[in-house]
Amino acid sequence: DGGITQSPKYLFRKEGQNVTLSCEQNLNHDAMYWYRQDPGQGLRLIYYSQIVNDFQKGDIAEGYSVSREKKESFPLTVTSAQKNPTAFYLCASSKRLAEYEQYFGPGTRLTVT
Amino acid sequence: GQQVMQIPQYQHVQEGEDFTTYCNSSTTLSNIQWYKQRPGGHPVFLIQLVKSGEVKKQKRLTFQFGEAKKNSSLHITATQTTDVGTYFCAGRPGNTPLVFGKGTRLSVIA
16 A cells, blocks of 8 residues: 555644654655645645755755655654744655655644643 | 745635636746645645646546646636635746645535
8 A cells, every 4th residue: 555654643742852753655756845734824845855865955944854864764853943843744755856746644743832 | 935826715615606716926837736635634636737728627627727837727616515625736936846825725615
């Protein structure tokens, strides 16, 4: 059963802690993405990766970090430097960066208090 | 960064009425994609348009890409309660990742 998995579905953290969100895909896609979704804001791109061991900042990368050590995995770390980390985080993948549809995971809702 | 503007932000319709959402970019887009996100769910790809003036249909949904490749629309004929959700357009202004509009949230009153 191919697709993208994100875990956990809900995550609660105290302010000042780093937290890592998991994203795994078995679609053999080269490109992977992280988006943040806030009410009324649509999808804002945090980071993206076109290929293993390479990634680029998106529009709102400050306070976040990523790694792409394996094709299947693209974890996102929300650091304590992120001022407003509470949000719905969506991971996506596509065959390649250009001209291809994106497949989204179910998302992780992060709450930081 | 590049922006893709989408209007309206919200639309409430009676079941059976038509619905349209519009997407505009200040720069030419190499393609436009449309996604639907059900309440509590994740975005799901609907369609991609690539050619200038392209029109595609999926049952009651009609998608258009403008002649200048700067605007697009999604029209739903005779809405049903299953159409409820947020519809996003996403375009590529050059060799860049997709830029998503803020979405149009559709409510259908039975």
